[in-house]
Amino acid sequence: MKWFLKCMRNYANFRGRARRKEFWYFLLILFVIALFAQIVYTLCFAYSPYIIYAIWLACLLPYFAVAVRRLHDTGRSGWWGGGYLFVCIAVRAVDYFSGTADAAEDGAVWIQQMGTLLILLYLLFLLVVLCLKGDTGPNKYGPDPKMVRE
Structure with missing residues (x-):
């Protein structure tokens, strides 16, 4: 969870470098949160993809930022x-x-x-x-x- 929160705090930081651990833990926790939210939402209400869309949209900028920093860590633009x-x-x-x-x-x-x-x-x-x-x-x-x- 530490890595996910670090990425969310650095949501607009496209400078510097990110370790593999930071990038992949961010994606893993994002996937688990989206899956959990979808299961809870489906059990309580009816199936709707909008909850997933909202989660992915909220995490889109942090994802791009950590992906850019991860590319920087490998020496690529x-x-x-x-x-x-x-x-x-x-x-x-x-x-x-x-x-x-x-x-x-x-x-x-x-x-x-x-x-x-x-x-x-x-x-x-x-x-x-x-x-x-x-x-x-x-x-x-x-x-x-x-x-x-x-």
């Missing part, structure tokens, strides 16, 4: 995380402008499939990068978070 958004927009733009957005019978479904594959490959790349060990010692984004006293 935070813009690598924004690359996912760029890839998604580019793939959808190609779908739209090529006329394949809703033309499954044209035989041009391969454009959509290749776009989806590109998105999945980028997500896999980000997953690998976010799992990598951080740079030992200081890098251009700040001191090693393992060496900094909390």
